[in-house]
Amino acid sequence: MSGQRMPCSPKEIASLFLFEKLTPEQLGRLCAEGRVELFQPGPVYAEGEPATCFFVLLEGEVVLSRRVGGDDVEVVRSSQAGAYTGAMQAYIGDRVKQVYNNSMRVTVPTRFFVLPADTFAAVMREWFPMAVHLLEGLFFGSKNSQRVIGQRERLLALGSLSAGLTHELNNPAAAAVRATASLRERVAKMRHKLAVISSGPYPPEQLASLIEIQERTAERVAKAPSLSPLEAADREDEISDWLDDHGIQEGWRVAPTFVQAGLDVDWLEQVAASVGEEILPAAVGWLNYTVETELLMDEIEDSTTRISRLVDAAKQYSQLDRAPYQNADVHELLDSTLLMLSGKIGPQIEVVKDYDRTVPRIPCYPAELNQVWTNLIDNAVGAMNGAGGEGTLTVRTELLPDRVLVEFRDTGPGVPPEIRDRIFDPFFTTKPVGEGTGLGLDISWRIVVNKHHGSLQVESVPGDTRFQALLPLTAADGEDATAIGENTESPEEPAHVQ
Template sequence: MNAPRPCSVDELRTLFLFEKLTEDQLAWLCEKGRVENFDVGQVYDEGEPATCFYVLLEGSVVLSRRVGADDVEVSRTSDRGVYAGAFQSYLGDRVPQNYNGSLRVTEPSRFYVLSADNFASMMRDWFPMAVHMLEGLFFGNQSTKQAVGQRERLLALGQLSAGLTHELNNPAAAALRATATLRERVAGMRHKLAMIASGSLHAQTLPVLVGLQEEAVEQAAKAPDLTPLETSDREDEVADWLDDHGLEGGWDIAPVFVQAGLDVDWLERVAEVVDESTLEGAVRWLNYTVETELLMNEIQDSVARVSTLVGAAKQYSQLDRAPFQVVDVHELLISTLQMLGAKIGPEVKVVKEFDRSLPRIPAYPGELNQVWTNLIDNAVSAMGGKGTLTIRTARDHDQLLVEFRDTGPGMTPEVRERIFEPFFTTKPVGEGTGLGLDISWRIVVNKHHGDLQAVSVPGDTRFLVRLPLELPKEQS
């Protein structure tokens, strides 16, 4: 940068930004401002205190914004009168007064430069009504985004709560039903045992029956999975054996034995150790024992399902963890899928192509779960609740890639260009706020220094999330 040069009212008058100003106003600008020459290179960097307002008089400039570790070019121009810098200084200390981008020149260039304080005074004194309107627009837009963003999170929380309630209700109801039935079977088992004990059993017979009971319990724990046809054939065999031995209601007893993996050969062993008068009581007692074991297994499975869902909810919300830590992305994805199970629905096939060799990464897990929720929800919505959702993880150079792919109709180029804009949505009124992808972009790009992109053709839409494998320098 060279020493300041004299300012020319005549030159300022030729700029579109100042062409409507009076002679006194132009003279004030020349008095308060200055003209400066800049060699090729940086004028200011994003994030630095915004001290000056710059107007291009001659030369070429490039405006850029920082995305992760890279500076992305936003604009390149040689048009006289383009401006940059501290143009929000009129808002005062109500907003951070830092440059929201970077400015550099690609050839020797000349600028009109006005200090931020003088620019703020000019705006407030010359255009008071415009300043009030701009303030209202700026802060109103911020408030609207905050309110709608909060609504977006509350809607997502409500949907997840409803889905979680539905998912928890099924195993809880199953456990209640199994507990009620178990109580009946235990009472029946006590009754039959009393009948057997009061009968004409030999002293050595009861220990043998108890041994068969233990064997039945062990067999129930490792019963094979049968096809419907195999199950039907075995139930017929067991029911026929029961009928042949004078046991009434064999069709009610047979399914329990078959489910536990017990067959006619095992029943023959029971018949060998008891006489005909006590056979029915012994068989029904053993049947109660087997059914009791199966019911306890059902209760155990239901409680385990509840525990899994609660664990998924804890993992999803990250209630017991620090906001920033090293995490396994796959754990976050799985917990989100579990939380969204009811919303995804049975007609969406979820394919997980996970590279489990990927390392854990530094991240804000609760906020990444919000990103996964938004992208999965959008994919399911795009497919109309029917199709294939593929979630893939892979290493992409020094980044971890998470890809969400759906088989929906795809996006037009016009829609794809706008999807990350705040409040833009293709959903019907009342079904979308238009902030889901905007929030996701800010979480991935601004907070994690990663990248979020979308590519789409009919039948194949992909959202690509890239996250750094290592802690950003400013957070290390």
């Protein structure tokens, strides 16, 4: 939007604190190359447009806003003469993409001193060369620090996840190794018992019956019911007594195995009727080895299935084999992150999943959202650990008219009101020196807001802290993976002076 050109007075320009130390010649150049413009109420420029001008308020009222999701959120309202905004980084040149970082509108007829970006850059370099060098060093140094420490933040998270994943993988792997060694021993004993039976004076029909019983026993193991401790103890006593009554030594040793496999006295009666008393002890011993091998194979299957599930979760979490931008299931991402962090969460913190299963797949960067979930869960767990190590982490989703809500609620001590407005600032942390970089929430904010056009907010009282991420259900008009990924820099405060 263009304004109405008006006369430029060096005296008026000199009254602004930005220019009060300039010489008459310098003020003359500003008025010659710049201009005074009167804008009627309405928009002046929009966020993301090429930054072509540097604006300094002379009189009127200016409102600056930032785009958050699909909404324009007011961040500054000022009527102070000298407040400035626009192409503030023009002196850096093409090394930084020169676009407006906010949108500006005026609410009343408002006059600005307007300086073209090229002129602003030139006078900055000519009149204040040392200041420009310092500003450039500060700007790029800050960006470099954020990048380096951001990488460290990711490495710390990766180390924590790797330690947790190693722990989670070690348990089922060790169980599988133990079960395999036991299985080898049981199979050897089964071969020996089979040799003893087959060399005895038993008719072929009894051996055939025994083989049939073995097959039916294996089927029963696969369908074993789940018993309460009291029910299991009662059944063990019944089986142990039956074995003693039938002259089978140390029946109490095999009774727990039979109960675990879902076998009972009725099954033993069927075995006795099929093979006869003379072969019964050997048959029971052989079937015991059969049951043990089936149970061990089940244990190996369960362990390897858990390992496979952990590996799948790691792949889901890292998204290494998937497109960076895709339509993803938010619940799959949350589940994989929770599983990856299960070792860090620990048994004292209860995890409650309150998922709205009507939430559809959404266009997003899954790997980066997983990083957000990691940061928010890690903060929640840290808060509860600092308050005694116990609590409840509730992960909730909800389908809203045009967005999906992902909420992480913890029962920790809460975020004090005096720091609530600062927690998303780069390098701000309440952790002891060396334990936090202060970039976890800043990175999360940039991923949710800048990269996904969503919003990230916190509500907190002692015992109930909720971090809420709101993500669009559809990509922005004309959006693709490249466009969404263009701006991942940390959000800068609107340029103004009060």
